[in-house]
Amino acid sequence: MSGIPCANQSVSPLEELAGILDCxxxxxxxxxxxxxxxxxGISEIIENTPRDTSIVxxxxxxxxxxxxGSDLDWTLLVDGVADPAVQNEFIAxxxxxxxxxxxxxxxLKDPGREKTFGTLSFSQPMIxxxxxxxxxxxxxxxxxxxxxxxxxxxxxxxxxxxGVFNQVRMGILRRYLDEDRGLLKLDLEGKRRWxxxxxxxxxxxxxxxxxxxxxxxxxxxxxxxxxxxSIKLGTSRKLLFASGLLACFWCDPVISKNPCQEVSKQSxxxxxxxxxxxxPLERVALFYTKHIGATNSEFLKKNANELFGAYDEFLGKLNxxxxxxxxxxxxxxxxxxxxxxxxxxxxxxxxxxxSQAILDMFVNQDSPLRxxxxxxxxx
Amino acid sequence: xxxxxxxxxxxCLGDFARALCLMRKTSMKAVELSALRLxxxxxxxxxxxxxxxNQFKYISFHAPSRFSAEEEGHVVELLQxxxxxxxxxxxxxxxxxxxxxxxxxxxxxxxNMDRRKSTGRSAEELRHxxxxxxxxxxxxxxxxTHQCDRTMTEAYRILKKFSKKICQLHISELDSxxxxxxxxxxxxxxxxxxxxxxxxxxxxxxxxxxxxxxAEDREQVAWIERELxxxxxxxxxxxxxxxxxxxxxxxxxxxxxxxx
Numbered sequence: 001m002s003g004i005p006c007a008n009q010s011v012s013p014l015e016e017l018a019g020i021l022d023c024x025x026x027x028x029x030x031x032x033x034x035x036x037x038x039x040x041g042i043s044e045i046i047e048n049t050p051r052d053t054s055i056v057x058x059x060x061x062x063x064x065x066x067x068x069g070s071d072l073d074w075t076l077l078v079d080g081v082a083d084p085a086v087q088n089e090f091i092a093x094x095x096x097x098x099x100x101x102x103x104x105x106x107x108l109k110d111p112g113r114e115k116t117f118g119t120l121s122f123s124q125p126m127i128x129x130x131x132x133x134x135x136x137x138x139x140x141x142x143x144x145x146x147x148x149x150x151x152x153x154x155x156x157x158x159x160x161x162x163g164v165f166n167q168v169r170m171g172i173l174r175r176y177l178d179e180d181r182g183l184l185k186l187d188l189e190g191k192r193r194w195x196x197x198x199x200x201x202x203x204x205x206x207x208x209x210x211x212x213x214x215x216x217x218x219x220x221x222x223x224x225x226x227x228x229x230s231i232k233l234g235t236s237r238k239l240l241f242a243s244g245l246l247a248c249f250w251c252d253p254v255i256s257k258n259p260c261q262e263v264s265k266q267s268x269x270x271x272x273x274x275x276x277x278x279x280p281l282e283r284v285a286l287f288y289t290k291h292i293g294a295t296n297s298e299f300l301k302k303n304a305n306e307l308f309g310a311y312d313e314f315l316g317k318l319n320x321x322x323x324x325x326x327x328x329x330x331x332x333x334x335x336x337x338x339x340x341x342x343x344x345x346x347x348x349x350x351x352x353x354x355s356q357a358i359l360d361m362f363v364n365q366d367s368p369l370r371x372x373x374x375x376x377x378x379x
Numbered sequence: 380x381x382x383x384x385x386x387x388x389x390x391c392l393g394d395f396a397r398a399l400c401l402m403r404k405t406s407m408k409a410v411e412l413s414a415l416r417l418x419x420x421x422x423x424x425x426x427x428x429x430x431x432x433n434q435f436k437y438i439s440f441h442a443p444s445r446f447s448a449e450e451e452g453h454v455v456e457l458l459q460x461x462x463x464x465x466x467x468x469x470x471x472x473x474x475x476x477x478x479x480x481x482x483x484x485x486x487x488x489x490x491n492m493d494r495r496k497s498t499g500r501s502a503e504e505l506r507h508x509x510x511x512x513x514x515x516x517x518x519x520x521x522x523x524t525h526q527c528d529r530t531m532t533e534a535y536r537i538l539k540k541f542s543k544k545i546c547q548l549h550i551s552e553l554d555s556x557x558x559x560x561x562x563x564x565x566x567x568x569x570x571x572x573x574x575x576x577x578x579x580x581x582x583x584x585x586x587x588x589x590x591x592x593x594a595e596d597r598e599q600v601a602w603i604e605r606e607l608x609x610x611x612x613x614x615x616x617x618x619x620x621x622x623x624x625x626x627x628x629x630x631x632x633x634x635x636x637x638x639x
Contacts, residue, residue, distance in 0.1 A: 167528055170529070174530040266531060270532050270536055
């Protein structure tokens with residue numbers, strides 16, 4: 001880490017931004033507190049982290065956005081010598097984390113039904129199969145989430161075993177940069193691209209996969225849970241993609257405002273890895289703090305206020321059991337009827353406000369990201 | 380010119396006299412006297428003044444990598460008999476009571492650790508040790524950094540933060556179980572990526588385990604020279620081959636050799 005503060009440390013870009021804007025996002029703050037408590041509780045349940053593994057959480061826990069009814073999406077990430085005994089370690093870990101009453105006491109639910117989580121995951125496919133026939137939906141999901149939405153967790157020893165997690169993350173990032181041949185070279189105009197397009201394209205692919213899977217789940221589950229998934233797709237999932245897109249643009253020192261950025265893969269990897277250590281909200285907050293600090297832009301202040309305000313409202317609603325249950329159970333046969341529901345209607349207004357703020361952040365005339373978004377993000 | 384040499388423990392496990400005998404038949408100008416296992420320490424300390432080390436322009440001493448808290452005081456006592464100009468390489472995870480080691484000042488060189496250890500692996504973890512020992516220097520073990528992070532990004536971070544502290548390199552390749560073995564082409568290529576960040580005058584000590592330990596001296600010497608050549612290549616340094624027994628021109632890095 002190069003000193004960028006993150007969610008599990010005392011000072012975060014979120015707090016810094018709240019200070020600059022003189023705002024208080026209570027629901028975001030509450031969710032962060034709940035997450036710290038939940039992660040602490042989980043680590044007390046795990047006796048030890050098996051050798052050559054990291055126990056990794058994804059989803060809202062990794063985003064530090066834990067609310068009532070959050071899933072405990074976890075994987076046992078393995079990066080070591082092939083050893084059948086790892087299955088026993090996995091079963092022992094699963095026994096602790098899935099269906100455990102202490103986990104339920106923490107207000108967490110078991111992983112979702114797609115079986116992407118609550119499983120073993122191995123480093124080799126994630127690093128080796130990027131694109132091509134072997135890169136399954138589950139493999140892409142695990143890989144991208146390991147970059148964008150993942151936290152290794154500790155055990156009873158009180159130590160977070162980050163080794164395997166960091167190593168696999170670095171291996172994945174390296175693949176994206178190694179095969180991006182023109183990344184650090186000067187182009188015909190004597191300019192450096194900086195933005196890793198291979199990585200950006202895979203983030204974009206994953207975002208589109210999430211959107212397509214949304215329709216698939218709608219078909220597969222007969223609209224069950226449609227309303228809540230729809231709201232999440234336009235808020236937390238969109239934020240995830242936006243923070244990934246931002247991570248790619250962050251490689252350009254013009255965007256990161258990093259005078260120490262060197263023209264070397266290691267320097268780029270180091271800065272990119274540091275940025276990805278942050279939660280999605282923190283990545284976005286860091287962008288605003290850097291640019292508002294440099295330009296005092298009124299547009300950025302307003303835009304940040306709208307974006308974080310809408311997201312704060314979303315987290316607040318998500319933490320209301322009644323609101324959440326209502327949207328989760330809203331399963332009417334006709335789409336028109338679903339949209340008539342007042343709670344869903346309000347939720348869609350909130351989602352629209354957030355979406356607009358994200359759109360402005362990337363493509364508004366006054367956004368520092370506009371040029372990158374158009375030139376690199378679209379075509 | 381940067382100095383390169385071997386660890387006595389890598390050449391002849393537990394037999395420093397035999398290792399030095401082999402080294403005398405080579406061109407190397409640097410050596411690390413290894414007492415990696417605790418029982419080796421008293422004998423090596425006892426023999427220090429009698430050893431013929433005239434060939435070497437750089438000498439370091441590797442402290443034991445494991446001892447109990449009860450044994451620590453005696454270990455420190457013995458290590459104080461090592462000449463002050465020789466860096467003492469210490470594994471941070473071996474230290475029980477940091478206060479006992481303050482006495483060495485800048486003579487101790489903290490070595491970055493491999494992935495089996497729980498501390499001293501990354502720039503961040505090393506920072507803790509340099510806060511405890513502000514005068515200590517760094518023995519950068521390239522094999523350990525490579526094992527912890529194949530992309531060498533962590534090595535980059537360590538070099539960016541602590542390059543002024545580096546007094547020595549360790550160079551070899553590690554398998555996933557933590558065994559040192561000769562450099563492969565993949566590892567050479569990885570080390571080359573960060574060579575520009577390593578101060579060019581840093582002595583390098585090779586820790587590749589001698590695979591010909593039971594063979595004739597001539598074969599062992601030939602392997603030593605080849606490994607020196609590989610290490611020089613990995614660090615982007617001009618090799619210093621003057622041994623009469625082997626012509627530099629005869630030493631080529633063939634994939635088969637590198638992977639041997």
